[in-house]
Amino acid sequence: MELVLRQFDYWATTYRRTWRGSVVSTFVMPLFYLLGMGVGLGSFVDDQSRSELPGGVTYLEFIGPGLLATMVMMTAVFESTYPVFSNIKWTKVYESMLATPLGVVHVLNGHLLYVAFRAATMSAVFVAVLALFGVVDSVVGGVAAVLVAIAVGMAYAAPVFAYSAKLKSDSGFAPLFRLGLLPMFLFSGAFFPIENLPDGIEWLAYLMPVWHGVELCRAVTLGMVDWNADIGHGGYLITWIIVGWGLARWSFGNRLAEGT
Amino acid sequence: MQEISETVSDEPIGIGDSDVDGPMISATGLRKAYGEFEAVRGIDVRVDRGESFGFLGPNGAGKSSTMRMIGAVSPVTDGELRILGLDPAAHGSQIRARLGVCPQLDTLDMEITVRENLTVYGRYFGLSRGECAERADELLSFVQLTDKAKGSVEKLSGGMKRRLSIARSLINSPDILLLDEPTTGLDPQARHLVWERLFRLKQRGVTLVLTTHYMDEAEQLCDRLVVMDKGLIVAEGSPTDLIRAHSTREVTELRFGVGEHEDVADQVKDLADRVEVLPDRLLLYTDDGEAAAVAVHERGLEPISVLVRRSTLEDVFLRLTGRTLID
Numbered sequence: 001m002e003l004v005l006r007q008f009d010y011w012a013t014t015y016r017r018t019w020r021g022s023v024v025s026t027f028v029m030p031l032f033y034l035l036g037m038g039v040g041l042g043s044f045v046d047d048q049s050r051s052e053l054p055g056g057v058t059y060l061e062f063i064g065p066g067l068l069a070t071m072v073m074m075t076a077v078f079e080s081t082y083p084v085f086s087n088i089k090w091t092k093v094y095e096s097m098l099a100t101p102l103g104v105v106h107v108l109n110g111h112l113l114y115v116a117f118r119a120a121t122m123s124a125v126f127v128a129v130l131a132l133f134g135v136v137d138s139v140v141g142g143v144a145a146v147l148v149a150i151a152v153g154m155a156y157a158a159p160v161f162a163y164s165a166k167l168k169s170d171s172g173f174a175p176l177f178r179l180g181l182l183p184m185f186l187f188s189g190a191f192f193p194i195e196n197l198p199d200g201i202e203w204l205a206y207l208m209p210v211w212h213g214v215e216l217c218r219a220v221t222l223g224m225v226d227w228n229a230d231i232g233h234g235g236y237l238i239t240w241i242i243v244g245w246g247l248a249r250w251s252f253g254n255r256l257a258e259g260t
Numbered sequence: 261m262q263e264i265s266e267t268v269s270d271e272p273i274g275i276g277d278s279d280v281d282g283p284m285i286s287a288t289g290l291r292k293a294y295g296e297f298e299a300v301r302g303i304d305v306r307v308d309r310g311e312s313f314g315f316l317g318p319n320g321a322g323k324s325s326t327m328r329m330i331g332a333v334s335p336v337t338d339g340e341l342r343i344l345g346l347d348p349a350a351h352g353s354q355i356r357a358r359l360g361v362c363p364q365l366d367t368l369d370m371e372i373t374v375r376e377n378l379t380v381y382g383r384y385f386g387l388s389r390g391e392c393a394e395r396a397d398e399l400l401s402f403v404q405l406t407d408k409a410k411g412s413v414e415k416l417s418g419g420m421k422r423r424l425s426i427a428r429s430l431i432n433s434p435d436i437l438l439l440d441e442p443t444t445g446l447d448p449q450a451r452h453l454v455w456e457r458l459f460r461l462k463q464r465g466v467t468l469v470l471t472t473h474y475m476d477e478a479e480q481l482c483d484r485l486v487v488m489d490k491g492l493i494v495a496e497g498s499p500t501d502l503i504r505a506h507s508t509r510e511v512t513e514l515r516f517g518v519g520e521h522e523d524v525a526d527q528v529k530d531l532a533d534r535v536e537v538l539p540d541r542l543l544l545y546t547d548d549g550e551a552a553a554v555a556v557h558e559r560g561l562e563p564i565s566v567l568v569r570r571s572t573l574e575d576v577f578l579r580l581t582g583r584t585l586i587d
Contacts, residue, residue, distance in 0.1 A: 002386075003353075006383050006384050006385075006386060007383075007384065008383070009379070009380050009383045009389070010369075010380045010383070010384075013372050013376050013380055014371065014372065017371060017372065091367070091369060091370060091371075092363075092365065092367035093367065093369060095363065095367050096363075096367035096368075096369075096381070096428075097384060098333055098356075099331060099333065099356060099359070099361035099363070099429075100356055100357070100381070100384035100385055100432075101353040101354070101356050101357040101384065101385060101386070102353075102356075102384055103352065103353060257333065257334060257335060258294065258334060
């Protein structure tokens with residue numbers, strides 16, 4: 001762990017250089033989404049849909065926590081694609097780290113921790129904005145939502161790290177974004193209950209970690225926890241983190257010990 | 261233009277103070293295979309403390325693979341390797357803590373400042389922030405980049421980047437400095453500045469291990485070197501030993517008209533230990549180049565130009581690894 005923390009100054013320096021740009025977008029994005037979709041679209045659909053949404057919540061309450069989970073997924077995936085690939089192939093930051101006492105596992109965990117940190121700051125701002133809109137039920141619920149969002153981020157970051165470290169060229173990211181990320185965003189259950197999807201796609205949606213994240217974020221944010229279902233959702237996310245980390249470790253080991 | 265001044269900087273403290281008994285690096289039957297392909301096919305190497313040791317060879321000779329194994333990054337396929345007396349398979353982290361590595365392609369971080377590249381890197385070795393700052397300033401002065409400290413790496417010239425890489429590899433006061441083609445791609449001024457800095461480190465007692473395919477670099481910097489070809493060591497010794505063993509003292513270069521060289525070669529064969537025919541000239545390997553040139557004229561031959569020079573490592577290198585282009 002000490003070897004992982006030796007990278008703190010590196011990531012802090014990198015973050016200090018970029019945080020201004022990211023802070024504005026992390027604050028403005030949820031604001032726009034919640035205004036546009038939660039309030040705007042919500043006022044249009046609430047009359048008909050209110051009775052049909054689970055728990056009889058408003059559309060703003062429905063979509064707010066769902067957006068948190070999908071946004072953290074997006075951030076985590078972006079942070080785990082080009083930055084990882086670049087550190088391997090373009091800037092060779094990993095190679096320079098591996099010429100020091102740090103080993104592959106330390107380098108992997110250091111970068112994953114940074115992604116977790118990015119997920120944490122992003123979702124903390126997001127939850128604060130949700131609170132402004134009156135969507136957060138309690139402080140405990142808000143804190144829990146941030147923790148769940150970090151878990152969602154890691155459930156995506158870890159396997160995407162593994163994928164990025166296997167790529168020989170960055171052209172492999174286009175299918176990941178278009179065929180992987182976009183449908184997961186749309187069919188995550190953030191915008192409408194996935195029971196409304198055709199059967200086959202509905203089952204695919206259940207397999208995606210993001211749906212479990214959406215359900216869990218909604219439960220803790222709105223204070224409507226169903227322990228049986230929600231422990232299952234949490235367990236599913238943690239399984240993805242563990243399996244994804246194992247894959248990332250294997251992938252990093254193959255790539256970095258034998259050069260690029 | 262940077263001026264090369266003896267008074268600009270003092271050597272950074274602590275470099276080269278090693279406590280290792282026995283060889284700094286020893287390899288026996290060292291092999292590296294990538295799947296079916298064998299990059300290194302069984303080499304024996306020994307580098308002693310304070311020595312400056314070179315791996316020479318054409319592209320694909322296995323130099324970089326060997327360096328990556330010595331750097332305790334790439335696992336050894338077979339054979340025994342000890343660095344600072346330690347086995348890299350078991351003590352990779354401890355070994356790397358005491359190495360400085362200057363890679364073939366700069367791996368500097370373009371997005372942070374010149375000085376941050378050093379301070380951040382020192383933290384990986386467990387140095388405190390204070391130590392990192394102190395050493396960063398020392399090293400920037402040593403490689404003459406103090407006035408660039410706050411600037412971005414992107415704005416540095418190739419030679420400056422290389423010097424920054426060297427500075428970074430010294431942040432942990434390493435016992436051994438590994439340099440993979442330290443001056444490839446640099447202009448002559450930049451090369452000489454790098455050589456001069458490396459020579460100072462050598463004088464300090466730092467063990468230098470470098471790869472190169474520049475023969476003048478090897479002659480400038482290496483006490484001892486091995487020539488590698490196709491994954492094997494084909495010659496070993498000091499630059500002068502190698503020239504003595506594999507070439508003659510002097511070389512007489514004769515230039516005739518295009519297409520005449522083959523015919524002339526037959527007529528001068530007995531004037532030299534060895535005659536080499538190239539498309540544009542004849543090389544006469546002999547201990548007395550002037551005498552050979554005079555004898556050529558006495559036979560009524562009139563070359564367009566005559567050059568008598570001392571044998572260099574380049575002659576040895578080409579003799580041992582051939583003139584065929586390797587891509």
